[in-house]
Amino acid sequence: MADPRAFLGVKARKAKPAPPSAPIEWPRADPAALAAFDPSSKVCCMNCGPASGDPRTRAERLFLCDDC
Numbered sequence: 132m133a134d135p136r137a138f139l140g141v142k143a144r145k146a147k148p149a150p151p152s153a154p155i156e157w158p159r160a161d162p163a164a165l166a167a168f169d170p171s172s173k174v175c176c177m178n179c180g181p182a183s184g185d186p187r188t189r190a191e192r193l194f195l196c197d198d199c
């Protein structure tokens with residue numbers, strides 16, 4: 132039977148650093164459709180505020196929001 136203490140000398144493999152998260156690809160609205168969209172015609176009731184890295188304008192987020 133192997134001495135369990137023998138395994139203590141085996142170092143755990145170095146954990147790999149987490150891969151960098153892929154940049155989020157934000158869905159973009161069709162510019163013409165967005166231009167015709169009235170942001171005041173829609174109310175976002177969910178948590179649809181700007182996320183970090185979100186390049187969209189408030190109107191574009193509203194326009195693309197399917198949750199509300």
Ligand SMILES: [Zn+2]
Binds near residue numbers: 197198
């Ligand atoms: Zn919304």
